[in-house]
Amino acid sequence: MTMDEKWQSSIDKARRADEMIEKERLRNLRLISKREDLRFELSSTRGLMVAPVIRRHIGFDNRILSLDIFHVPPGGHGEAQRNPEALMHVLNGHGYSIINDERVEWERGDTLHIKPGYWNQHFNISDEEPANFLWATNEPLINYVQPMPVVPKGDTYSDPPEDYVPPHPFGYEQKPIEMVGGEKWMSIVELRRRERVAGQEQHIRDARTIMRGRDVQLERSVHKGDFIVGIADQGHGFANQVVRMHLQQLPPESHTETHKHDEAIIYVLQGKGYSLMDGVRYEWQEGDTIFVPTAVWHQHWNPQKDSTTQHIAITQIPLQEFLAEHNVLEVRHDGDFTEPPSDYVPLFPWDLRK
Numbered sequence: 001m002t003m004d005e006k007w008q009s010s011i012d013k014a015r016r017a018d019e020m021i022e023k024e025r026l027r028n029l030r031l032i033s034k035r036e037d038l039r040f041e042l043s044s045t046r047g048l049m050v051a052p053v054i055r056r057h058i059g060f061d062n063r064i065l066s067l068d069i070f071h072v073p074p075g076g077h078g079e080a081q082r083n084p085e086a087l088m089h090v091l092n093g094h095g096y097s098i099i100n101d102e103r104v105e106w107e108r109g110d111t112l113h114i115k116p117g118y119w120n121q122h123f124n125i126s127d128e129e130p131a132n133f134l135w136a137t138n139e140p141l142i143n144y145v146q147p148m149p150v151v152p153k154g155d156t157y158s159d160p161p162e163d164y165v166p167p168h169p170f171g172y173e174q175k176p177i178e179m180v181g182g183e184k185w186m187s188i189v190e191l192r193r194r195e196r197v198a199g200q201e202q203h204i205r206d207a208r209t210i211m212r213g214r215d216v217q218l219e220r221s222v223h224k225g226d227f228i229v230g231i232a233d234q235g236h237g238f239a240n241q242v243v244r245m246h247l248q249q250l251p252p253e254s255h256t257e258t259h260k261h262d263e264a265i266i267y268v269l270q271g272k273g274y275s276l277m278d279g280v281r282y283e284w285q286e287g288d289t290i291f292v293p294t295a296v297w298h299q300h301w302n303p304q305k306d307s308t309t310q311h312i313a314i315t316q317i318p319l320q321e322f323l324a325e326h327n328v329l330e331v332r333h334d335g336d337f338t339e340p341p342s343d344y345v346p347l348f349p350w351d352l353r354k
């Protein structure tokens with residue numbers, strides 16, 4: 001038996017098996033949504049029509065982000081709704097949204113942050129032209145995580161006498177129990193948590209809601225070869241927590257460096273070109289959308305001689321920044337460990353106390 005075979009837990013074996021399954025999964029994924037496959041349906045937010053673009057039920061394996069196109073008929077508006085964080089980019093038309101009590105006017109090129117849990121309702125002010133907007137959310141992530149605060153059911157519980165002092169968990173001296181924050185069943189952990197949540201809610205309330213298309217200015221991108229502008233980004237005063245949107249432009253006859261990152265959605269706003277993903281070529285034009293799964297090497301090309309291409313990239317960079325440092329798992333196999341005797345028997349703490 002080699003050292004590798006000897007020092008290997010079931011956790012490690014399962015992890016390697018999961019990695020193989022994941023590689024196989026990536027090979028079979030649907031990676032492009034063509035515009036000719038898009039269909040509008042009546043939305044459950046009545047008054048609007050919706051075309052799912054990147055959704056699990058139409059064959060994508062998006063785990064964090066989703067993308068739809070919403071349509072508001074001339075002079076129309078939809079019902080008010082509440083949802084997880086969403087970014088709304090206006091593809092065409094003129095209108096306004098009521099977000100909680102704020103009225104925000106919009107037109108082609110504008111991008112709105114629909115803050116999580118805020119009531120939002122969308123109006124088309126033109127009697128002739130319909131309005132279409134991209135709608136990017138973190139719904140798949142929310143559906144998986146199912147975030148939920150502690151909810152008391154309101155039934156009975158036991159209430160020890162006021163002067164009861166519980167024994168110290170580790171045998172040291174336990175001080176008498178004191179009230180925290182003027183409430184009886186309250187702890188410092190819960191009190192501070194509520195303060196943090198209130199601070200975060202205030203930060204989101206105060207943050208920017210809209211980036212006007214007329215105000216955006218391109219800059220050089222870290223992808224190299226293309227130009228970029230953040231249209232819903234913390235760098236420009238938004239408080240988006242998970243989903244980010246930026247616009248990228250490829251000059252005539254240009255291409256980006258090959259790169260990889262975590263899950264992203266690329267909607268083609270203008271032009272014709274192609275992307276290479278893990279060596280496979282995917283042609284695209286205005287209205288097509290590319291799904292870039294985590295860790296897939298990719299590169300975008302504009303082969304046209306006279307025209308630029310533009311796309312809206314939807315990423316989860318705020319979340320990724322928060323979790324990036326966590327995605328590390330490595331053991332330094334340099335022989336610096338102690339080898340217990342072959343007849344050594346490990347005991348659990350409850351066995352040791354017998």
Ligand SMILES: [Fe+2]
Pocket residue numbers: 259260261264292298
């Ligand atoms: Fe990319």
